[in-house]
Amino acid sequence: AQKITQTQPGMFVQEKEAVTLDCTYDTSDPSYGLFWYKQPSSGEMIFLIYQGSYDQQNATEGRYSLNFQKARKSANLVISASQLGDSAMYFCAMREYQAGTALIFGKGTTLSVSS
């Protein structure tokens, strides 16, 4: 069954350091997309980055990059040069294009950035 696993309940990093948030997925659909969302303490869901299953290169958006290893079924989010404003909950999500259109979410990782 389709599933998203985020094994790190909480991560701690200092300002200006890089941090990797882990995400593994399970699907039998050959066509899928992987998304990362940020949820600050205010509660809204903010889209960060997308990776398609057929994309040859890892996605990047500013300080965010996605380390996509298809054979390992992992899609880790890398945040470079962490900032205090990066403190939030981060969710990995998957969309299977044959099975439907909705997102399947992991349980999330809480990132705390300290000065």
Add this chain to the structure above:
Amino acid sequence: NAGVTQTPKFRILKIGQSMTLQCTQDMNHNYMYWYRQDPGMGLKLIYYSVGAGITDKGEVPNGYNVSRSTTEDFPLRLELAAPSQTSVYFCASTEPGDQPQHFGDGTRLSIL
């Protein structure tokens, strides 16, 4: 551009009461979704719609109903509120393909 708008932002209900959570989007998206987020958890799909007049159940549909009479609006109805429905509810919309879902700010619902 307002995006996805949810009302109300907060609500307290008594057990057995009914209410409708409103969701409207101004992006002309065909696909709309309702999710719930329980404390410390990810989002779970309640219902979704791929266009006006078409709705389908998600992972956790029991106790809820939806309708989609227009492209813009996708209300979620709770008929007999139960404490297990205490949660944060998110509405989202998107277009098919690799487009991200756009989320509303959520409705925090407590049932006492």
